Amino acid sequence: MTALVSDRGLEVLRVIVQDYVASREPVGSKSIVERHSFGVSAATIRNDMALLEDEELIAAPHTSSGRVPTDKGYRVFVDQLADLRPLTVAQRGAIEAFLGESVDLDDVLARTVRLLAQLTHQVALVQYPSLSTSRVRHVELVPLTETRLMTVFITDSGRVEQRLLDVSAPLDDMLIGELRAKLNSSLGGLGLSDAAAKLATFVEGFTPERRPVVQQIVASLTEQVLANKQDRLLMAGTANLARTEEDFSGSIYPVLEAIEEQVTLLRLFSEMEIEPGGVLARIGRENAGYGLGETSVVTSGYSSSGGSVARLGVLGPTRMDYSNNMAAVRAVARYLSRLLGTE
Amino acid sequence: MTALVSDRGLEVLRVIVQDYVASREPVGSKSIVERHSFGVSAATIRNDMALLEDEELIAAPHTSSGRVPTDKGYRVFVDQLADLRPLTVAQRGAIEAFLGESVDLDDVLARTVRLLAQLTHQVALVQYPSLSTSRVRHVELVPLTETRLMTVFITDSGRVEQRLLDVSAPLDDMLIGELRAKLNSSLGGLGLSDAAAKLATFVEGFTPERRPVVQQIVASLTEQVLANKQDRLLMAGTANLARTEEDFSGSIYPVLEAIEEQVTLLRLFSEMEIEPGGVLARIGRENAGYGLGETSVVTSGYSSSGGSVARLGVLGPTRMDYSNNMAAVRAVARYLSRLLGTE
DNA sequence: ATTGGCAGTCCTAAGGTTCGAGTGCCAACA
DNA sequence: TGTTGGCACTCGAACCTTAGGACTGCCAAT
Numbered sequence: 001m002t003a004l005v006s007d008r009g010l011e012v013l014r015v016i017v018q019d020y021v022a023s024r025e026p027v028g029s030k031s032i033v034e035r036h037s038f039g040v041s042a043a044t045i046r047n048d049m050a051l052l053e054d055e056e057l058i059a060a061p062h063t064s065s066g067r068v069p070t071d072k073g074y075r076v077f078v079d080q081l082a083d084l085r086p087l088t089v090a091q092r093g094a095i096e097a098f099l100g101e102s103v104d105l106d107d108v109l110a111r112t113v114r115l116l117a118q119l120t121h122q123v124a125l126v127q128y129p130s131l132s133t134s135r136v137r138h139v140e141l142v143p144l145t146e147t148r149l150m151t152v153f154i155t156d157s158g159r160v161e162q163r164l165l166d167v168s169a170p171l172d173d174m175l176i177g178e179l180r181a182k183l184n185s186s187l188g189g190l191g192l193s194d195a196a197a198k199l200a201t202f203v204e205g206f207t208p209e210r211r212p213v214v215q216q217i218v219a220s221l222t223e224q225v226l227a228n229k230q231d232r233l234l235m236a237g238t239a240n241l242a243r244t245e246e247d248f249s250g251s252i253y254p255v256l257e258a259i260e261e262q263v264t265l266l267r268l269f270s271e272m273e274i275e276p277g278g279v280l281a282r283i284g285r286e287n288a289g290y291g292l293g294e295t296s297v298v299t300s301g302y303s304s305s306g307g308s309v310a311r312l313g314v315l316g317p318t319r320m321d322y323s324n325n326m327a328a329v330r331a332v333a334r335y336l337s338r339l340l341g342t343e
Numbered sequence: 344m345t346a347l348v349s350d351r352g353l354e355v356l357r358v359i360v361q362d363y364v365a366s367r368e369p370v371g372s373k374s375i376v377e378r379h380s381f382g383v384s385a386a387t388i389r390n391d392m393a394l395l396e397d398e399e400l401i402a403a404p405h406t407s408s409g410r411v412p413t414d415k416g417y418r419v420f421v422d423q424l425a426d427l428r429p430l431t432v433a434q435r436g437a438i439e440a441f442l443g444e445s446v447d448l449d450d451v452l453a454r455t456v457r458l459l460a461q462l463t464h465q466v467a468l469v470q471y472p473s474l475s476t477s478r479v480r481h482v483e484l485v486p487l488t489e490t491r492l493m494t495v496f497i498t499d500s501g502r503v504e505q506r507l508l509d510v511s512a513p514l515d516d517m518l519i520g521e522l523r524a525k526l527n528s529s530l531g532g533l534g535l536s537d538a539a540a541k542l543a544t545f546v547e548g549f550t551p552e553r554r555p556v557v558q559q560i561v562a563s564l565t566e567q568v569l570a571n572k573q574d575r576l577l578m579a580g581t582a583n584l585a586r587t588e589e590d591f592s593g594s595i596y597p598v599l600e601a602i603e604e605q606v607t608l609l610r611l612f613s614e615m616e617i618e619p620g621g622v623l624a625r626i627g628r629e630n631a632g633y634g635l636g637e638t639s640v641v642t643s644g645y646s647s648s649g650g651s652v653a654r655l656g657v658l659g660p661t662r663m664d665y666s667n668n669m670a671a672v673r674a675v676a677r678y679l680s681r682l683l684g685t686e
Numbered sequence: 687a688t689t690g691g692c693a694g695t696c697c698t699a700a701g702g703t704t705c706g707a708g709t710g711c712c713a714a715c716a
Numbered sequence: 717t718g719t720t721g722g723c724a725c726t727c728g729a730a731c732c733t734t735a736g737g738a739c740t741g742c743c744a745a746t
Contacts, residue, residue: 046739066740
């Protein structure tokens with residue numbers, strides 16, 4: 001399809017994207033020959049631009065103004081033209097210094113998302129890692145009142161899950177103690193799906209009059225075992241949307257509204273294939289289904305000790321600095337994988 | 344100070360605030376006599392308005408345009424004129440239905456903050472409750488690798504605190520087991536400050552070569568015991584800022600930036616005195632120190648089972664519907680107190 | 687394939703005018 | 717003393733016109 005566009009034509013597309021992203025103004029043939037040394041005249045550039053326009057890689061906001069990249073143009077830029085230079089030493093240093101201090105998983109992720117926002121000047125997103133390959137470490141039952149109980153569930157990967165529970169019959173300490181002991185001895189060390197299976201038949205070892213209460217507790221625990229924090233998302237840097245307000249046709253209201261709905265973003269994340277170590281961009285209208293037709297999302301995957309993968313990335317106006325942002329996302333994802341992999 | 348302003352004058356202030364909040368346009372004497380039945384002529388209203396202006400309760404954006412409330416005017420309105428009608432039945436129903444389903448504390452608060460945002464169409468804030476009066480329920484040590492450990496700390500109020508820890512010497516299961524047993528037997532049931540005191544001398548019961556490791560673990564636990572989730576804040580409804588964008592002189596960028604800094608908001612919260620059951624407003628420039636000089640904050644306190652108090656509230660442009668928002672904040676705070684009080 | 691030239695397009699900024707809402711003030715009035 | 721109608725005045729919002737300029741598209745020449 002780009003067969004019609006010469007190499008120089010692609011080079012022209014590159015500088016159009018770069019200049020437009022930098023200046024936010026449509027770029028004309030004259031300013032191209034001024035700012036870049038193509039060794040040809042403006043008229044020649046104009047011919048190339050006409051081809052690019054035929055291919056719908058650039059478009060003119062008004063009949064006689066400079067050209068602006070289309071979504072398709074950004075796509076070609078990202079796929080063929082962007083060079084992801086590694087971060088500067090200072091930036092790498094900042095990552096290490098900032099993430100190095102973390103005290104636990106929550107802290108690591110909270111710092112990561114802030115860091116990413118700062119590095120890219122966009123909205124940053126970090127999904128909680130899936131911990132499906134982890135094993136049961138400990139189960140704790142904490143009676144709060146006669147009929148109220150907290151169940152705490154701990155895995156060897158550091159995930160802690162708590163839940164409140166109202167039971168239908170009064171609890172006695174004997175039962176709680178017995179239950180706790182049995183739960184821990186039969187579940188300890190099991191993988192999560194095995195643990196869930198075991199819980200399904202757990203109630204059988206109890207006398208009929210105790211079963212209802214035990215059943216309630218077991219049901220709650222089963223939920224916890226299967227619950228996956230991967231449906232959680234951290235976000236930072238929403239203020240950056242306001243900074244780049246002019247890049248949105250109307251108000252930024254619909255965008256802010258869309259990204260407040262975490263479910264939306266998680267679905268969007270889940271639709272993006274992640275090649276390990278790679279970084280992916282979804283551009284402009286590709287996100288239209290989510291009310292985010294004027295934004296782009298750059299993501300990468302990171303892996304935690306469990307070997308499973310979660311995503312992180314940034315979201316911003318279609319007119320964003322893809323080179324920088326993709327490099328930053330990639331670097332942070334890699335660093336995070338390294339950090340979590342050793343745990 | 345308001346001695347110079349007649350009762351009718353205050354009534355005029357009320358309708359100016361109400362009309363301006365509703366229409367976002369400066370309100371003139373003529374439109375007042377049209378929309379409200381004062382039984383006097385526009386000229387008379389003008390005289391009252393002149394007095395209100397002398398008192399700096401209203402101001403004219405331009406020499407010959409309608410009047411707009413000043414911060415001081417909003418203050419008088421809030422203190423003397425606003426009537427907080429109770430929520431509608433439908434709204435009360437929504438609160439009960441929405442919060443009733445919650446499964447644990449995190450869930451309750453997450454739902455609360457979203458509810459409040461929806462009810463007020465502003466940015467909603469909910470501070471985590473202080474749990475200082477709770478007692479130690481259980482301490483769990485989870486070895487992850489030879490030198491890596493997770494400490495989990497559970498209180499009877501349902502708070503769960505986890506932390507990762509690298510220790511300087513390899514751990515053995517014997518030590519962990521002994522430590523776990525001793526910790527639980529000596530801390531169980533203690534109040535938090537007592538527990539911290541006990542931890543300070545805890546290391547003494549161990550042999551010298553074990554002390555360094557024990558000391559590290561104890562130090563981590565002490566931090567956890569003293570850590571207070573009250574420095575955490577939930578937020579929802581930031582999109583509402585974009586919706587009311589015109590109410591801010593420049594961009595909403597500085598506002599978004601300020602509210603991303605949770606520390607700022609917590610400090611702001613902490614400066615607002617809470618009378619139990621009351622609801623308070625900080626208006627416009629009163630928040631200037633926080634980069635929030637064009638916003639108002641409406642808060643109330645709520646109490647959890649511990650008897651201690653945390654805050655919740657909404658933040659929005661100075662030009663906001665104080666009556667509605669204060670009523671909503673009060674209602675949600677009360678409902679939340681009731682809900683958490685029974686736990 | 688490239689280039690200079692040139693006509694034509696259309697946006698933007700600046701300046702000027704009108705229009706009207708609203709005020710302040712005053713003299714008259716109850 | 718408080719209220720009212722009248723009136724001159726102010727000043728922003730909206731609209732129009734004009735001039736300027738940045739570009740393009742096309743063509744004929746190289």
